[in-house]
Amino acid sequence: MSEIFVYGVSGETLSTACLRQLTACVAVVVSKRFAPLLPADSPRRIAIAPVDEMLSQVAESLKTGDVTVLASGDPLFFGIGRRLVDRFGTGGITFFPAVSAMQLACARFKLPWDDLPFLSLHGRSKDDLAGSILPHRKVMLFTDHRNSPDRIAAALLQTLRHYGDERRLATIRVQVAENLGTDGEKLTSGSLENIARTRFGPLNMMLVEQDLPPADQPVFGLREQEIAHSRGLITKDEVRAVILHSLRLPRRGVFWDVGGGSGSISLEAAGVAPGLSIYTIEKKQEGRDNIRKNIVRYNRWSIHLVSGEAPDVLAPLPDPDRIFIGGSGGRLPEIITDCTARLKAGGIMVASAVLASTAQLAPQLMRENRLAVRCTTLQVSRREDCGQTMRQLNPITLVIGRKILEDNDNG
Incomplete structure (x- = not known):
C-alpha cells in the first residue's frame, strides 16, 4: 500500500532522510518557495496550491507509489498536515516535523x-x-x-x-x-x-x-453600578441574566444588539462568548459614549459600536445568528421585519417590552414574520440586605422568537 511522507522544512536545505525518500517516491508536493531545494532528478512535482487540486493529484499518484510532501516547519501546526489527515486519514501518512516558525x-x-x-x-x-x-x-x-x-x-x-x-x-x-x-x-x-x-x-x-490589569473581572454577572450608564437607563441585573439565557448564545457567530443603550447586554455577551462578533447599534450620543467607556474598561473588543438608528444602519452588517432588541424608537414593525429577513435559519431574536402595547405588538409582528414565538414576563422584587422593605421593579416582558428551519415547519 502506498504511503505519504510529510517532511517539515526549516531553513534552506532538505534533510538527508528527505532527500533519500525523494528517490523512492513517484511524486513530490512542493511550493514555489521550496522548489529550488529539490535535486534535478526529483520525481514529478505537484504544486501545493490550490490545495483541493493538490489533494486530488496526490490521490491519483498514490495508485502507483509513495508521495512526499514538503511543508514549512511543523506541518501539523497551522499547516497542510490537517488537510492531508482529513483527506487520507492517519493510517498511511507519516510526519517528520522541523522547527516551526x-x-x-x-x-x-x-x-x-x-x-x-x-x-x-x-x-x-x-x-x-x-x-x-x-x-x-x-x-x-x-x-x-x-x-x-x-x-x-x-x-x-x-x-x-x-x-x-x-x-x-x-x-x-x-x-x-x-x-x-x-x-x-x-x-x-x-x-x-x-x-x-x-x-x-x-x-x-x-x-x-501589552500590560493588562489583573484579570479579576467576572466572565458574567456585572452589576448595574459597575456599568457606565445614564439616568438609570440600563437593563437590570436579573432581567439581563434571563435575556442572555433566552438568547442561547453560540460560541461563534454574529450577534446584533439593537438599541444598545449602555451596552450592558453586549458586555455580558462578550464575556460569556468571546468568539462572537457583536454589533451594538445605538443612535444617541450619550449612549455611545457610555458604550465606549464600557468596552475600554472591560476589555471587550469583540463589540463593534454602530452609530445610527435601526433599521437604517443594518444593511452593511453581517447576517446575525442572534438578535436582541432593547429599543426601537417607535419603529418596531420595521426593525422586526428587517431583522427577521437577515436572521440566519435557526437563529433567535429576543425583544424586551416595558409597555403593555409593545408586549402585545412584538409577538404579533414576530408571528407575521414566521417566527416561532414564546413570551416570558419578569417581575423582580428586591430586598436590600434581605430587610423587610420590598422594592418592586417595573415588569418586563421578553418576546422570544426563533427562525424555523425551512425543513422543520413544526419548530
Whole structure:
C-alpha cells in the first residue's frame, strides 16, 4: 500500500532522510518557495496550491507509489498536515516535523511559549482583529498577505484611537520576525505606530504584548453600578441574566444588539462568548459614549459600536445568528421585519417590552414574520440586605422568537 511522507522544512536545505525518500517516491508536493531545494532528478512535482487540486493529484499518484510532501516547519501546526489527515486519514501518512516558525520566532524574541496563545489570521476579517488580539496579554500571530503586520497594527491603532484608549496605546509592544531561518532573516520591534508605517515581507510572525490589569473581572454577572450608564437607563441585573439565557448564545457567530443603550447586554455577551462578533447599534450620543467607556474598561473588543438608528444602519452588517432588541424608537414593525429577513435559519431574536402595547405588538409582528414565538414576563422584587422593605421593579416582558428551519415547519 502506498504511503505519504510529510517532511517539515526549516531553513534552506532538505534533510538527508528527505532527500533519500525523494528517490523512492513517484511524486513530490512542493511550493514555489521550496522548489529550488529539490535535486534535478526529483520525481514529478505537484504544486501545493490550490490545495483541493493538490489533494486530488496526490490521490491519483498514490495508485502507483509513495508521495512526499514538503511543508514549512511543523506541518501539523497551522499547516497542510490537517488537510492531508482529513483527506487520507492517519493510517498511511507519516510526519517528520522541523522547527516551526513559531518556535524560531520565540527563540529570537527570547520568549517562553508554554503559555503563549497562537492565532492564525488567514482569511480573518479586519473587523475581527481587535476582538481577537486585544484581550490577550501576549499573542503570537500567523499573518497573511491580507492581514500583514502593518495592516494589523493600523487596524489596532484605529480601534484604540476611536475608543480613546490612550493608556493601552502607550503600552502595546510589537515584534515582527521575517524570513526566519534564512539569510534574509530580520527582526523588527516597535510601537503600533512604527509597525503601521513599516512594510514587511510575506513570510513573517508577529508578536503583540501589552500590560493588562489583573484579570479579576467576572466572565458574567456585572452589576448595574459597575456599568457606565445614564439616568438609570440600563437593563437590570436579573432581567439581563434571563435575556442572555433566552438568547442561547453560540460560541461563534454574529450577534446584533439593537438599541444598545449602555451596552450592558453586549458586555455580558462578550464575556460569556468571546468568539462572537457583536454589533451594538445605538443612535444617541450619550449612549455611545457610555458604550465606549464600557468596552475600554472591560476589555471587550469583540463589540463593534454602530452609530445610527435601526433599521437604517443594518444593511452593511453581517447576517446575525442572534438578535436582541432593547429599543426601537417607535419603529418596531420595521426593525422586526428587517431583522427577521437577515436572521440566519435557526437563529433567535429576543425583544424586551416595558409597555403593555409593545408586549402585545412584538409577538404579533414576530408571528407575521414566521417566527416561532414564546413570551416570558419578569417581575423582580428586591430586598436590600434581605430587610423587610420590598422594592418592586417595573415588569418586563421578553418576546422570544426563533427562525424555523425551512425543513422543520413544526419548530
